[in-house]
Amino acid sequence: MNEFQRIPPAQAQALRQQGAVVVDIRDPHSYAQGHIAxxxxxDNQSLHDFITQADLDQPLIVACYHGNSSQGAAAYLASQGFSQVYSLDGGFELWRTSYPAETASANQD
Incomplete structure (x- = not known):
């Protein structure tokens, strides 16, 4: 693939149910307050370890605040060899209104 696709929350949810990995690139405080379950x-500190330990053939969904920053991160991850990379349109903000039961905070993980 070596490119990424932008997908809406419904498609991301379907991919999650099939085993896709979701990564959140927002700041640590925002992630702790709420994220996709x-x-x-x-982040920059965990990126290298994540890439070296990941299954590059497993679908990967990248989420940010509103779906803008995730596109750059998705493009980068695709360039690192991930075969199926997706950027979540609308980001976590749209996700939490679409799937409130599928969100978690740091004390719920």
Whole structure:
């Protein structure tokens, strides 16, 4: 693929149910306040370890605040060899209104 696709929350939810990995690139405080249940926080410090330990063939969904920053991160991850990379349109803000039961905070993980 070496490119990413932008997808709406409904498609992201379907991919999650099929085993896709979700990474959240927002700041640590925002992630702790609320994130997609089961997602991994990814920042500059954890990026290298994540890439080296990940299954590059497993679908990967990148989430941010509103779906803008995730596009750059998704493009980067695709360039690192991930075969199926998706950027969540609307980001966590749209996700939490679409799937409130599928959100978590730091004390719920």
């Amino acid at each position: 089961g997602s991994h926080h990814l």
